[in-house]
Amino acid sequence: MADQxxxxxxxxxSDKTGLISFATTLANxxxxxxxxxGTAAALKAVGLAVKDVSELTGFPEMMDGRVKTLHPKVHGGLLAxxxxxxxxxxxxxxxxSPIDLLIVNLYPFEATVAKQASYDDCVENIDVGGPAMIRGAAKNHESVTVVVEPADYDRVLEEIAANDGATTLALRKALAAKAFxxxxxxxxxxxxxxAREIGTPAPDYRAFGGKLSQALRYGENAHQSAALYLSAENRIGVATAEQLQGKELSYNNINDTDAAFELxxxxxxxxxxVAIIKHANPCGVATGTSLAEAYRKALACDPVSAFGGIIALNQPIDAEAANDITKIFTEVVIAPGASDEAKAIFATKKNLRLLLTSGLADSRAAGLNFxxxxxxxxxxxxxxxxxDDLELKVVTKRAPTEAELKDLRFAFxxxxxxKSNAIVYAKGGATVGVGAGQMSRVDSARIAAWKATEAAKAQSIxxxxxxxxxxxxxxFFPFADGLIxxxxxxVTAVIQPGGSMRDDEVIKAADERGLAMVFAGVRHFRH
Incomplete structure (x- = not known):
């Protein structure tokens, strides 16, 4: 059965966007x-002839609307x-009687959870009849057209107009796939x-879902396909940011921008x-009295790697910071906002992607990675x-000074x-050397120190x-060699999780060199 x-x-x-225009065209x-x-009421309010589902089933809507479409005359009409x-x-x-077209969008459960509504409100926004009808119509796509979002209204109307009131099997298959x-x-x-509400970290079944936000040109490499999806988490970040200018974001852009903004x-x-990221690793991070100062300090850590990088800022961008940022080639800039002057400065760099968010991500918020x-x-x-929340334990003879302690928390x-194994040198609220992703922790320490030496040469220091x-x-340092x-x-002070079988050896090496060392008690592996 090709056309139906x-x-x-x-x-x-639930979402009545475009409903009246769509329904009016169908009625005409x-x-x-x-x-x-509520859907029937909205249609009747504009004078459309509508049969209530209760007329179809012979039963009234009951139990506060929980039972209205769960009836053989509805599901028989969809599944026959x-x-x-x-x-x-x-x-x-x-x-x-047969039902040839089903238009259902579901109770706004995801939006209700995102608003941090009460448990009872969330439960009441779990749709039962809607998914049942959608699945029935989608299963019977040989005969039934199913629409689950207003974005497809025009698509359906165009087919009906082009096919003398019918839809094609190709469209019905595509809409059925979307419905499921x-x-x-x-x-x-x-x-x-x-699972979150009842405190089950490892439920017997785990599923993840999302809505397409952007089909990407390719993935990490040109031969890989890729797309960006929005989850129900509704977390502030790159996926929900507004792009003001620049080329379409790539898979790598999105991945790196997420890393920068989370940091x-x-x-x-x-x-x-300010954080400057390259290949998902920071090549410079700093705080300052202004965004411009923080950017200059972050850039000084590794100006070579910063070229073509991603820059994230934790405050709305002003003109001074924008001027500094646009002095070198940058792929993406992301921040909670930007002044009109800053936007005008960025507009002179047409290939630069500028992303603005509604705030910062909550670094302490619960969530899942997979x-x-x-x-x-x-x-x-x-x-x-x-x-900032950790109780640091001093394990050496010398305790860190207040200035060292501030930098230790910053570096951690x-x-x-x-990326692990990770070593970060910091001074004055700025990174001065970063060693990432090495198989040996001592190699990370050496690489970070070498990069700091090269950065000093570039500044004639x-x-x-x-x-x-x-x-x-x-x-933790598994041996004293990394600390040495x-x-x-x-360095004058060290922060590490502690917990090695050779902690005593590492502490002794720190004491012999007059270093202050604190144990954080928390590890931050990142693979």
Missing amino acids: RIRRALLSV RGIELVSTG IRGNAVHDAAARKHGI ARTAAYDAAISNWF VSEFDPAVPA KSVAGGFLVQSRDASNA KVAKHV NEPLTVGSVVASDA TAAEAG
Whole structure:
């Protein structure tokens, strides 16, 4: 059955965007309209002839609207196979009329959860009849057209107009596929919310769903396909940011921008902070008295790697910061806002992507991370530990000074966002050397120190930037060699999680060199 003429449509929508225009066009083509509750009321209010679903079923809506479409005359009308003698006979016997077009969008469960509504309100916004109808119509796509969002109204009307009141099988298949995906994403949101509410970190079944935000040109490499989806989490960040200018974001742009924005969101928004990211690792992070100062300090850490990087700021961008940022090639800039002057400055760099968000991400908020593995996927809670909240334990003879302690917390915040093994040197609220992703922690320490030496040469400074700095390690030093390398680079204080079998050896090495060291008690592996 290629084309299927539409004679009767059932409409039951929560989102009434475009509803009146759509329904009016259907009615003008002689299509009978059947509807429920608020949808029927909205259609009748503009003078459309509408049959209430209660007239169809012979039962009134009841139980506060929980029961209205769960009836054989609805589901029989959706599921009956047209031209099947057994189905046709059953329909005639029980007075079931076919429903050719179903328009349903679901109770706004995801939006209700995002508003942090009460448990009872969330439960009341779990749709039951809607998913049942959608799945029935989608299963019977040989005969029934199903629409689950207003974005497809025009698509359906165009087909009806082009095919003398009918839709094609190709369209019905496409809409059925979307319908099943929509109910799957809806159920995923509900099941994950329930798991959080009852405190189940490892439910027997785990599902994730999302809505397409952007089909990407390719993935990490040109031969890989990719797309960006929006989840029910509604977290502030790159996925929900507004792009003011620049080319379309790539897969790598999005991945790196997410890393930059999550890092800069670690810092108090009252204190200007800037993070520069390259290949998902920070090549410079700093705080300052202004965004411009923070940017210049972050850039000084590794000006070579910063070229073509991603820049995240934790405050609305002003003209001074925009002027500095546009002096070198930058792929993406993301911030909570930008002044009109800053926007005008960025507009002179047409290829630069400028993204603005509604605020910062909550670094302490609960959430889930997941990644695929062969035959399954790993799920873990988000690393929501913030260095400002940690009780640091002094383990050396010398305790850190207030200035060192401030830099230690700063460095540990950055280390949380550096690929393991991670070593971060910092001084005066700025990174001065970053070692990332090495198989050996001592190699990370050496690489970070070497980069600090190169950065000093670029600024005509006679000694490595690491002299007088502090160092953070994302995990414990398994041997003293990593700490000794940092000491040779000129550090005065160390922060690390602690917990190694050789902690005593590492503490002894720190004491012998007059270093202050604190244990954070928290590890920040990032793979």
